[in-house]
Amino acid sequence: MKVIDLRSDTLTHPTEAMRRAMADAEVGDDVYGEDPSINRLEERAAELLGKEAGLLTASGTMSNLIAGLTYCQRGDEIVMGDQAHMFWNESAGVSALAGAQIRLVPNDDQGRIAPQDLAEAIRPKGNVHVPPTTLVCLENTHNRCSGGVLTPDDTRQVAEIAHDAGASVHLDGARVFNAAVALEVPPSELVRDVDDVSFCLSKALSCPVGSVLCGTEEFIGQARRWRKMIGGGMRQAGVLAAAGLVALDTMIERLADDHANARRLAQGLANIEGISVDPDSIQTNIVIFELDPSVGTATEVIQALAQAGVKVTPSRAQSLRMVTHRHIDGADVAEALARVSRTVAELRAAHRAG
Numbered sequence: 274m275k276v277i278d279l280r281s282d283t284l285t286h287p288t289e290a291m292r293r294a295m296a297d298a299e300v301g302d303d304v305y306g307e308d309p310s311i312n313r314l315e316e317r318a319a320e321l322l323g324k325e326a327g328l329l330t331a332s333g334t335m336s337n338l339i340a341g342l343t344y345c346q347r348g349d350e351i352v353m354g355d356q357a358h359m360f361w362n363e364s365a366g367v368s369a370l371a372g373a374q375i376r377l378v379p380n381d382d383q384g385r386i387a388p389q390d391l392a393e394a395i396r397p398k399g400n401v402h403v404p405p406t407t408l409v410c411l412e413n414t415h416n417r418c419s420g421g422v423l424t425p426d427d428t429r430q431v432a433e434i435a436h437d438a439g440a441s442v443h444l445d446g447a448r449v450f451n452a453a454v455a456l457e458v459p460p461s462e463l464v465r466d467v468d469d470v471s472f473c474l475s476k477a478l479s480c481p482v483g484s485v486l487c488g489t490e491e492f493i494g495q496a497r498r499w500r501k502m503i504g505g506g507m508r509q510a511g512v513l514a515a516a517g518l519v520a521l522d523t524m525i526e527r528l529a530d531d532h533a534n535a536r537r538l539a540q541g542l543a544n545i546e547g548i549s550v551d552p553d554s555i556q557t558n559i560v561i562f563e564l565d566p567s568v569g570t571a572t573e574v575i576q577a578l579a580q581a582g583v584k585v586t587p588s589r590a591q592s593l594r595m596v597t598h599r600h601i602d603g604a605d606v607a608e609a610l611a612r613v614s615r616t617v618a619e620l621r622a623a624h625r626a627g
């Protein structure tokens with residue numbers, strides 16, 4: 274039985290073209306600024322995103338941490354959405370290492386922050402009793418909000434409030450190219466109003482490793498020092514950058530296929546008794562769906578699905594996440610739906626009987 278693995282788009286393997294580019298990559302010592310492949314990748318990423326400079330890092334987590342370290346002093350406050358990946362899944366990095374306190378404001382079901390909530394959360398500088406808000410973080414697409422997308426206008430409204438209060442805006446754009454493809458806008462337009470953006474090469478873009486942080490020359494200059502301090506100076510990592518260059522040239526437009534497959538998946542799931550999801554709310558490649566208690570808990574359903582050859586991850590106590598990616602085609606979607614439908618019916622019958 275072929276296992277259909279919908280746990281994450283990080284499961285994608287490098288393409289043949291990437292492997293060839295990696296084998297042939299021109300390299301040098303990047304800590305001396307002498308790796309031509311990395312320099313090209315950083316320039317190309319910055320150009321695509323309309324920023325002055327770029328910095329290759331080991332991961333999205335490292336890019337987000339470096340942004341926090343670069344903008345914040347100990348005792349500052351960072352405002353972000355209550356479903357932010359930086360809050361849930363990055364081991365409290367900005368709190369532990371940048372010494373900044375995180376203040377949460379609600380995310381709506383698409384991962385947006387209401388401008389009014391942000392305005393009320395931002396704190397003044399210069400009052401000895403309160404931590405100054407120096408950074409606001411947005412996420413696009415939004416992982417825990419089912420791949421929801423922020424439009425350029427959503428981003429502008431929030432960025433204006435932050436900037437008026439003297440705070441910077443970091444965009445955790447791990448999947449920012451998914452957002453650009455879904456909205457059919459140039460990535461640079463999507464990130465115009467943020468001070469910096471990080472994106473992952475290692476997710477749907479299919480690279481083995483890496484993330485790029487992009488912002489002003491000054492910001493990237495400082496970020497480069499923080500990257501070195503936390504052990505992220507990688508020497509001849511041009512072998513990784515070479516795959517990144519192939520990704521930026523060939524892997525962005527095809528994200529539309531992942532989005533179409535996610536939509537099909539959601540449409541099929543919506544027809545299964547015991548599962549609820551609104552297929553029209555699925556904008557990119559992440560499908561989060563609710564389980565009726567009659568089916569079981571997320572943990573029980575994950576185990577049963579794994580036995581049926583479908584791998585998924587938990588989202589909340591009664592919800593699961595499926596992510597489409599380059600190794601999932603239309604036939605896999607149909608087969609996954611058939612297996613889920615069978616498994617859920619069996620679980621419901623067993624619960625009724627038991």
Ligand SMILES: *Cc1c(COP(=O)(O)O)cnc(C)c1O
Nearest residue numbers: 332333334335358416445447473
């Ligand atoms: C995956 C992800 C990250 C972290 O990236 P890693 O490369 O896994 O460290 C950060 N933010 C979001 C929204 C993500 O989905």
